[in-house]
Amino acid sequence: MSGLRERKKRLTYEAISEAAIALFLEKGFDRVSVAEVAAAADVSKPTLFRYFPAKEDLVLHRFADHQDEAARVVRARPAHTGPLDALHRHFLDGLARRDPVTGLSDEPSVLAFHRLLYGTPSLVARLYAYQGTSERVLAEALGEVFGGEAVGPAADGVVAGGVAARLAAGQIVAVLRILAEENWRRISAGETAGAVEPDAMAAADLAFRQLGEGLRLRA
Template sequence: MTTDEEVGLRERKKQRMYQAISEAAITLFLEKGFEKVPVAEVAAAAQISKPTLFRYFPTKEDLVLHRFADHLDEAARVVTARPAKRSPLDALQRHFLDGLERRDPVTGLCDNVHVLAFHRLLYGTPSLVARLYGYQEQSEKVLGEALSEAAAGLPDAEASDAGARATEAPALTARLAAGQIVAVQRILALENWRRIDAGESAEAVWPNAVVTANRAFGQLRSGLTRYA
């Protein structure tokens, strides 16, 4: 009979394998370029077979995007775990601002040389950018589900709109909101990265990044009243 400890051990071993393969791949991609490194070379560097590699990573792009895997449900987790009296948008805004303050690479506001090299690889490779949109679509989906659940316990700011409640599809409304939120966070992060990639320091960009983030969430709040 399999114990919880054994299951946990297998899961940790699996995650270590994911990490080791991904890091081996990224090292090669940074050294030679994404397009110039075949999957077979990555497998050899990770000391596994090519079929084994594909069992862990269905596509070559996933070897790089694995670093984003832990962030797929991050926004959804923020909404779900927020304090009872804090709205979803307030929680997401606070989380993004906290990320800016600690120079979280996900916010784009990080001038660590290794992070910059990774971002240049990512944004400089069209197939990786395309795959990144797929990851963001998954983030939108789970965030939409979290917003839909959160809306059930929130005051309905749109109730005064004549006929709105009769025609609205709640799940679609939440998914549309999630798409806007994820897009805003993506654009903010990309703008921060572009400025740092152009030579500015994270410390120099930070004050304006905070102002811009607050303005962006203000725009969201004016349109997404149900979640504000």
């Protein structure tokens, strides 16, 4: 029974968000009230806020499942594979399958969603908060992997494992964001995903190579 309840809650969650995004795409994020979204989704405002604490979350729920993605990749990586290598491969795989999170998607619905997201300052600000969560849980995963060992260089010797894990996570999350934003920037300017893909792959290789030279996360 609990499984059925969870499934119904998930369906309601997704239905509210999809109704909201449709309205935002039609009228603009700032021109749609929460009351309009609740009416379109056929729920009350209190119900809506139980699922989505802030208006911006109605859009960004699509990123919610990705907040712990990097941490999951680190924890599930194959034996004898370093965290950085696992994250690099995961991002390349995402590019290959045109995962919207990588920015390398020219599907019309994805383009419209990204224009809504990146064209609305409050959504961009909320997205950074989501990425802050990604950074925190990735740091926790890296801390589990390396324990008290140092995972990065320091000017005056060795950085303690916890601090180094946070520094590493911050750099990794920033790299993933920049790679995705660059792919989106080119596609939004009119290039196809196929045309951008070779450069996107090369940029990912460069980014992770630079991380590897500065962070001791290789197996």
